[in-house]
Amino acid sequence: MLTEKFLLGRGREDLSAQEKQILEDSVAEVRSLPPRHRLVRAGQPVQTSTLLLEGFICRYMDDRDGLRQLVAVHIPGDFVDLHAFPMKRLDHDVATLGPVKVATFDHATLKTITERHPHLTQRLWFSTLLDAAMHREWIFRMGRLGAEGRVAHLFCEIYARLAMVGLAKDGRYALPMTQPDLAEACGITGVHVNRVLRLLRERKLVTFRANTVEIMDPAGLASVGEFQPDYLYGTSATPAGAFA
Amino acid sequence: MNDRLKPEDEPGVAAAEQGQVTLDGPNGLAIAMTPAAAAETGRRLIEAARLAEQQTPPSNAMDGHSEASDDV
Numbered sequence: 669m670l671t672e673k674f675l676l677g678r679g680r681e682d683l684s685a686q687e688k689q690i691l692e693d694s695v696a697e698v699r700s701l702p703p704r705h706r707l708v709r710a711g712q713p714v715q716t717s718t719l720l721l722e723g724f725i726c727r728y729m730d731d732r733d734g735l736r737q738l739v740a741v742h743i744p745g746d747f748v749d750l751h752a753f754p755m756k757r758l759d760h761d762v763a764t765l766g767p768v769k770v771a772t773f774d775h776a777t778l779k780t781i782t783e784r785h786p787h788l789t790q791r792l793w794f795s796t797l798l799d800a801a802m803h804r805e806w807i808f809r810m811g812r813l814g815a816e817g818r819v820a821h822l823f824c825e826i827y828a829r830l831a832m833v834g835l836a837k838d839g840r841y842a843l844p845m846t847q848p849d850l851a852e853a854c855g856i857t858g859v860h861v862n863r864v865l866r867l868l869r870e871r872k873l874v875t876f877r878a879n880t881v882e883i884m885d886p887a888g889l890a891s892v893g894e895f896q897p898d899y900l901y902g903t904s905a906t907p908a909g910a911f912a
Numbered sequence: 913m914n915d916r917l918k919p920e921d922e923p924g925v926a927a928a929e930q931g932q933v934t935l936d937g938p939n940g941l942a943i944a945m946t947p948a949a950a951a952e953t954g955r956r957l958i959e960a961a962r963l964a965e966q967q968t969p970p971s972n973a974m975d976g977h978s979e980a981s982d983d984v
Contacts, residue, residue, distance in 0.1 A: 814937035814942050815942035857934075859930045859931075860932070860943075862930065863934055
């Protein structure tokens, strides 16, 4: 099933078999996209929304000098731009990080779902509220944490989210991000990221090598990043609790 | 919440890394500068600290939250 990771670890079991099938049957197209490919440009009219099936996607904004800030990272199971369904445009760009596979949904089909299936509509709404919760956490991370904390928090968050959809375990996961990507997500320079990664490695908290994150001390890393997974709204069965 | 608005009394940590000066924390501070910018910032910080030491700290009523009673 293409849509099997949607809300996995976050109450997917609340969806009926019929609702899961409706979502599956609503997929208009499945596309494979290369790394560093822009899917959506800010301000452009949007008539489809994208469910990420495989790989990583980011949302970003560039300042007037072209310097980039990543404002969100998406993993499989995320509805990347469901916001565009009611808004019809985005205020930021969306691009792939590594190679991805996505499923697209025509807005006309989503409109039919909202008219006929209120519970499924509520769950779609829930998924956009999850994005809002994560945005609030990212604001906290950027506003209150130092460089080490920001990187630690990001590694913890991505681990917890990937664990929910079965793509990370034992503190280890693949992350197709470069040190400059981490810098753009954490609001620091690439050199600063390099220094932070060394410090975190020396403290035996986490390593990031060859696109692989290995968390050696989940509780210690969570402490540095002031990470508490509550804002991810995972079900109790998900391993995000490893950070508690 | 008001306590959080107090100026930090722990100094930040400065380090040299690959030709840049990084300055970390506290309170969400995380920046990198060229050596020249860092040196000039250091001079300006010392001068500002000298002036601040001669000034009177604000009372609690000056923190903009004195009328709030939400206890957050």
